Amino acid sequence: MPKTNRQVRAARAEAARIKAAEARAAAKRAERRRQVIIASISVAVVLVVLAVIVVIGLTHKSKNNAGGAALAPASVVTGVTKVSGSTFDKVGAGASQQTVPKALKGAPPLTSGGKPEVLYIGAEYCPHCAAERWPLAVALSRFGSFDGLGVTKSSSLDVPASVPTLTFHGATYTSKYLTFVGKEHQSNKVVGNNYATLDKLTSQEQTLFTKYGGSSYPFVDLGNKWTVGQQFDPAMLTGKSQTEIAQALNDPSTPLAKAIDGAANTMTAAICRLTNNQPTNVCTSSGVTAAAGRLASG
Amino acid sequence: MSRTVATTPRAASPSVGTVPRWLPIVTTALSVLGLGVAAYLTFEHYTGNSTLSCSENGLINCLKVTTSPESRIVGIPVAVLGLAFFAGILPLQLPVAWRAGRPWAQLRLAGLVVGVGMVAYLVYTELVTIDAVCLWCTAVHVITILLFAVTVVGTALVGGFERTAARR
Numbered sequence: 001m002p003k004t005n006r007q008v009r010a011a012r013a014e015a016a017r018i019k020a021a022e023a024r025a026a027a028k029r030a031e032r033r034r035q036v037i038i039a040s041i042s043v044a045v046v047l048v049v050l051a052v053i054v055v056i057g058l059t060h061k062s063k064n065n066a067g068g069a070a071l072a073p074a075s076v077v078t079g080v081t082k083v084s085g086s087t088f089d090k091v092g093a094g095a096s097q098q099t100v101p102k103a104l105k106g107a108p109p110l111t112s113g114g115k116p117e118v119l120y121i122g123a124e125y126c127p128h129c130a131a132e133r134w135p136l137a138v139a140l141s142r143f144g145s146f147d148g149l150g151v152t153k154s155s156s157l158d159v160p161a162s163v164p165t166l167t168f169h170g171a172t173y174t175s176k177y178l179t180f181v182g183k184e185h186q187s188n189k190v191v192g193n194n195y196a197t198l199d200k201l202t203s204q205e206q207t208l209f210t211k212y213g214g215s216s217y218p219f220v221d222l223g224n225k226w227t228v229g230q231q232f233d234p235a236m237l238t239g240k241s242q243t244e245i246a247q248a249l250n251d252p253s254t255p256l257a258k259a260i261d262g263a264a265n266t267m268t269a270a271i272c273r274l275t276n277n278q279p280t281n282v283c284t285s286s287g288v289t290a291a292a293g294r295l296a297s298g
Numbered sequence: 299m300s301r302t303v304a305t306t307p308r309a310a311s312p313s314v315g316t317v318p319r320w321l322p323i324v325t326t327a328l329s330v331l332g333l334g335v336a337a338y339l340t341f342e343h344y345t346g347n348s349t350l351s352c353s354e355n356g357l358i359n360c361l362k363v364t365t366s367p368e369s370r371i372v373g374i375p376v377a378v379l380g381l382a383f384f385a386g387i388l389p390l391q392l393p394v395a396w397r398a399g400r401p402w403a404q405l406r407l408a409g410l411v412v413g414v415g416m417v418a419y420l421v422y423t424e425l426v427t428i429d430a431v432c433l434w435c436t437a438v439h440v441i442t443i444l445l446f447a448v449t450v451v452g453t454a455l456v457g458g459f460e461r462t463a464a465r466r
Contacts, residue, residue: 032457039454043447046414050443053418057425112361113351148429170429172359181361202365 072149072166072242079246080134080149080166081141083261085285090252092290094262100294101226101270104212110224112179116274120168121209122218123186125155125195129218130165131234135263136220137166138249142268142282143275144175151242154234155188155195163234164242169198177275178223181205185217222267223274226295231263265291317396321452325391325445329384332441336380339364339434343377352433363432368423376420380438383413387445396456403458410446417442 003011072080110117120136122129130153137146150167154160168182183205186195201209212227213219220228236259237245248256269292272283282288343364352360363369369376389395390406417439424431453459 028457032454035454035457035459036451039450039459043450046446047443050414050418050421053422054425057422172357172362172430197367200365200367202361 070151072151076151076166076242076246077146077149079243079249080137081146083138083141083249083264085281085287087250087252087257088261088265088268088287089285090287091258091261091265092287093265093294094260094291095232095255095258097232098259098263098266099228099231100266101220101222101228103226104224107212107224110208110221112181115175115177115179116223116271117179117181117221118223118271118274119205119208119221120180120182120218121185121201121205121213122168122183123195124152124167124169124184124188124198125158125186126217127154127158127160127163127234128230129184130154130163131232131237132218132220132228132230133166133168134237134245134249134260135231135267137168138260138264139267139271140173140175140180142264143177143271143279144173144180147172147174152188155190157190160235160238163237164240164245165237166242177278178271220267222270225274226270228267231266232259261287262291266294269295317393317456318452321448321455322391322393322396324448325396325452326388326393328441328445328448329388329391332438332445333381333384333388335434335437335441336377336384339377339438340375340381343369343375357429357431358433359430360432360434362430363424363428363435366428366430368428376435379416383409383416383442387413391445391449396452400458403453406449407453410442410449413442414446 110119118140120133122132137149140146148171150170152165152167154163154165156162167184169184169187171182173180173182183199183201185197185199185201187198189196208221208224209215209219212221212224213229216229218229222228236256240248240256245256245260248254249260251257252261265287268282268288272278272288272292275283277283352358364377371379387406387409390402390409395402395406420435421439424435
């Protein structure tokens, strides 16, 4: 049966509505696609910005030198971290007047990451810390390796003045036997009426520093079994360069080797007790065995 | 084929289109993960980092980062800021929030823009100022970036940007 004019008009109107709806839907899909592309580009831009920041950070050569310290020259690093076994053995316990670690009785073991921890708290301005860093760095280098050791001097306003030394600020230490935390609590730069704060102490470090170190720099806590402060006279170091000191460490006849390597042997003996005499070649060496005789039981 | 959840027809406020089911699930899971890591870092912060589980291997040194002066911003520990961020963003990533109107989508995006900005600042601070990287913090950063990416693309997928575009 033929359609009436009214039916034809209704069919045309319906077709137009469908076409318009399809056009709207297509436009909406296109708009959404455009939004997804814009959103994806935005995310990509953010990722690129973050990647640039990471690249800048990783290629950033200078270490964090808020204390004004420079990185230790290779000759100093080698001299400190590569003292020969024969030198250690010849020096043995070192100079008789040197201070030995004091045993801590009944303190809970200080550990970190499942390993015994050696904690150093000092300040870059402090001349006694300047002396103590040398044997500590020498001893720790027998159990692991440092990265980013710096060189600096103690304050020119203190006595003895301007003692050449290393700094643990900005340095990292890696060892499979122990963990070392080295905090330079204050720098050697005066800000206002005091030396600037450098490395912040955790509440646990602050407690140990107060309880076992009497809040006095330097404080070396060997796994809460022994503590030690300054082991030899910092005046021995004045007037020398870090390179000269580092070279002297490998000559067992020099007073500096006797003082620094001897102190390092004593600390090594204490650390060996924490690491169950590992590594064996270090802990059973004659120099360490001789130094262990001076070590009070902890 | 992905299933979708239809928006409620009764929504009076400007609403978004159909929300793929995977979208709120992924964003909620990422938010919960971020909240967990931020809670761990906050716990460590307030217990002196005594049980912080992280190796100290060259550039990787969590303790150095979490005890640095930069670990606080205007006196507030960064770990706490991270916890607050994920605690705030989590409700906005729930399925009900995705189905809600545009103000919630805008709030969600604004929060994540702030979060990503914070990540950029913290990554720069770790690498340039502190010279150490905290793996737990990196985990939080990665989660935040993933959350940002999924949320931005997801918002576009459900037409969350369309009204703004139509006004132009």
